[in-house]
Amino acid sequence: MADIVYVSITGLRLKKVWHAPVFWRHATASMSQAKAAEGCLSADARTIDGVDHTLSVWTSRDAMRAYLTKGAHLNAMKTFKRIATGKVYGFETATVPDWPQVHRLWLDEGKNV
Template structure:
């Protein structure tokens, strides 16, 4: 299965509002997306984090490039910063493992 981790921090008050206006529909889209096996969100330290698990990387990319998530990605540079990390695994990481992976291996955006 393909695990996708994100840790995003809004850039100020107005960006925070816009972040949530875009993030909520994108998360709802993930919950019902083809191939999604697990979808969770939690605030970890200063970041709004997600853990999603997918049947395959290809199905995750199909979600990433469509609908509400695509709209959120187009606004990303104006509203947030933070790391993302994806990898193949047989298990879904705990929140502590996910945050550690984001900090150690995540690509900053």
């Protein structure tokens, strides 16, 4: 039987183009934090149709939540509502989706944040 992992998908769109420097400062720091976080198996980002997406894979939902609520990511979340809109989707699975699947899941299942 395959191991079950927790997959987190985000997609954010800037409200105004001039928010880009703030967004990228937070995004870069958050991605570095994710890649170094305990329980993170992988973390990647892509821009699809003007939306900045992340795909991260974790050993568990608890590991992802530990990352989510501290450090650079916590600071990014505090800034988010001012500069962007977006949706998130997380789920447990034995099969990590590829980028086309990630985008479909985000469109179909994502919850507004």
